[in-house]
Amino acid sequence: EYMLKGFSVIPEDIGVFLERTYRMHPAICKPLSDVVYEGKLSTDPSNKNQAVEVKNKQLITQSSGILIIPVEHEDNTQCSEEEVVVVHQIINELKSSLFIDKAQKKQLITTDDILVVAPYNMQVNLLKEKLVGDVKIGTIDKFQGQEAPVVIISMAVSNVEDSPRGLDFIFDIKRLNVAISRAQALVIVVVSRQLDYCPVASLEQMEKANFFYELSR
Numbered sequence: 572e573y574m575l576k577g578f579s580v581i582p583e584d585i586g587v588f589l590e591r592t593y594r595m596h597p598a599i600c601k602p603l604s605d606v607v608y609e610g611k612l613s614t615d616p617s618n619k620n621q622a623v624e625v626k627n628k629q630l631i632t633q634s635s636g637i638l639i640i641p642v643e644h645e646d647n648t649q650c651s652e653e654e655v656v657v658v659h660q661i662i663n664e665l666k667s668s669l670f671i672d673k674a675q676k677k678q679l680i681t682t683d684d685i686l687v688v689a690p691y692n693m694q695v696n697l698l699k700e701k702l703v704g705d706v707k708i709g710t711i712d713k714f715q716g717q718e719a720p721v722v723i724i725s726m727a728v729s730n731v732e733d734s735p736r737g738l739d740f741i742f743d744i745k746r747l748n749v750a751i752s753r754a755q756a757l758v759i760v761v762v763s764r765q766l767d768y769c770p771v772a773s774l775e776q777m778e779k780a781n782f783f784y785e786l787s788r
Contacts, residue, residue, distance in 0.1 A: 598636030694727035
């Protein structure tokens with residue numbers, strides 16, 4: 572941050588910005604590029620081939636990009652049983668699906684192809700307790716530097732005002748960027764409908780909330 576001096580992308584006279592991702596599908600990359608990287612991050616052309624082929628579509632209604640799955644729940648501040656149930660259903664649906672890689676080769680999706688991310692340790696622990704098998708589950712910080720065909724993000728809280736760490740944590744752009752950019756083909760965000768409505772107290776908070784809403788467009 573000291574070297575960048577307020578710039579989102581390192582200026583050419585200071586360093587080199589690696590402007591191409593070989594991981595993310597273009598539909599995942601674009602909203603991140605627009606907000607986080609001044610529109611300068613692009614994808615390798617073959618990334619567009621990466622997709623999830625779902626045989627029996629129920630919750631998973633698209634093959635690539637960012638999918639928002641709203642869940643009804645109340646009074647959850649750091650963990651949500653309701654979201655755990657939906658995450659479990661998503662994983663079961665994925666296990667009968669195929670991942671198409673950038674070379675257009677197909678393979679059956681296993682738990683090795685899925686990362687489950689939550690902002691709070693309480694939700695991480697609940698997911699680990701309820702989900703059987705060797706599903707990779709952790710906070711955003713745990714998965715930095717990793718990648719998978721599918722990333723599932725469980726937001727856990729019912730509304731921003733009830734969250735003990737507030738809007739600045741839940742909608743933190745850098746943390747959401749790290750979580751979303753782990754995915755090669757598909758990001759699935761499991762989220763309370765109430766997060767669509769939250770009061771903001773500053774332009775910075777408005778920017779954070781707007782980034783989250785842009786993801787679902």
